[in-house]
Amino acid sequence: MNSSSIILLASGNSLGAYIPAMHLHTYMQHRCVGTEVHVLENLYDEEIRRKIRLTKKAFHADFSVARMGHKLAKTVDTSLDEGAVQWLLESWKRDGATRFVVFTGFWLPILERYKSIAGSTLDIQLIRLDAWDTPSFKVHKQLYPDYDNFWFYEPSRLSPTSYIASDAVDPLPYGQRGGRILIHGGGWGIGTYARTISELRQLGFGLDVIVYDPAEVEEDDGVTRYFGTEASWDPWSRDAQGRHTFPPMLRYIREGGVLREFRLDDYSVYTELLRNCAAIISKPGGATLNDSLSYGVPFIMLEPFGDHELHNSTYWQSCGFGIGFAEWKAGGFSKLHLEEIYRRLLEQRSIINHYGEVYLCSRKQQLRSTL
Incomplete structure (x- = not known):
């Protein structure tokens, strides 16, 4: 990784917080823009990951269990391996990482820690692919207003702002x-x-x-x-x-x-x-x-x-x-x-553009404004 790479922070807890990140990664790579994907569960120990697999089976088997589990969502801080978190934070600081696109709110406590040690201004955008707070953002309601939230489906506007795919090919007739x-x-x-x-x-x-x-x-x-x-x-x-x-x-x-x-x-x-x-x-x-x-x-x-x-x-x-x-x-x-x-x-x-294009255009404009 180099300092100009965009860090895409995803999660394997839900493919909804993973597949869009992979689509964006593919889109950017095809345009020779450096990106690096990190998945939150790699900061857990194996026992926690094993429990996730068991939970997925239980949720699949009984939708009522899944709904109850959703209501009990909480922060993941206690599931994190401190050594793995510390290593990641140090690697970001060493590489001068400043640009982040975040697909799940569960990354926010880690980003808060990085903000305190980065030593430079960070460009962090939170991807909001739902019309309401998901559990991962809801549990960090005190944190996310301080970030740049990109709402694809702004509840007050019945007009989606963008989309994410591996390409920008028009829909098939x-x-x-x-x-x-x-x-x-x-x-x-x-x-x-x-x-x-x-x-x-x-x-x-x-x-x-x-x-x-x-x-x-x-x-x-x-x-x-x-x-x-x-x-x-x-x-x-x-x-x-x-x-x-x-x-x-x-x-x-x-x-x-x-x-x-x-x-x-x-x-x-x-x-x-x-x-x-x-x-x-x-x-x-x-x-x-x-x-x-x-x-x-x-x-x-x-x-x-x-x-x-x-x-x-x-x-x-x-x-x-x-x-x-x-x-x-x-x-x-x-x-x-x-x-x-x-x-x-x-x-x-x-009438809308791919999120990757929107992101790159906005960053170019920011760069011009500073020159």
Whole structure:
């Protein structure tokens, strides 16, 4: 790392605080802008990470447990390995790190410590990919007002400000898409998404289902496709070169009761599923709102997880970018309604810029103003 690199502070606790960071990292790298991704869980000891894996399984198995866990969210200070934190702070100071883009509020106490030793002015921007405080910011409400908060979905304005993707390619025209529907439960596979699958299969919809557990894969019907993340991968894992990566994705096919796995080439195969789908069905997480806007995909929203997702759902429907599953069902699963939503998304997408471009332009302007 050098002093001009942008430090992207992510978390593996939620893919919603990891995948957007990886998209921004990819976007910046393609423009020869140095970035470095740090994942908070690498500052935990292995026992804490093991508990996270167990919690993810419990939340996936029972949505009511997940909702209760959300309400009990607290700061992560007691989970941190002080030696690992001290090493990171010293490495930032040694390298002269001054620019940070932060995807979860749980990093704030560490940044407070770095501010006290950095010896120079820091440029820190907090990414707010929800229309309300997530638990990671809510527990640090006394800290985050002192930072530069970049709200993608400002609650008082029904007009998203930006989006994040690995590129800035325009959404695929709706008529050129395959008409399939993408269904998932977020990075932890939670929510009521599984209930919709059999209902839509019976109606003849082509579905691409992202499963959390391969046991969810049904016998192949020639129409429904199943995908998932390789079980051994964690967001805090690094590859052989010591880099964080997008999750390795698999295609599952069950025939005659036998499950087979096929490794996808890379994560872009998954983003192509997004580009080509007619709609996304999931709980209203902030990263999925971002996918909806980035790729011009209508969002059919399921039961929210926590107050922030409830606000996300209200915001997205108020913008005309999504619809509740029950409402879509009551309207006869209208495809014309989805196409109308697509047109509104496309209009909004055409008047905003990629966050990476917004960030770089604003920093160039700041530099000019100081010369």
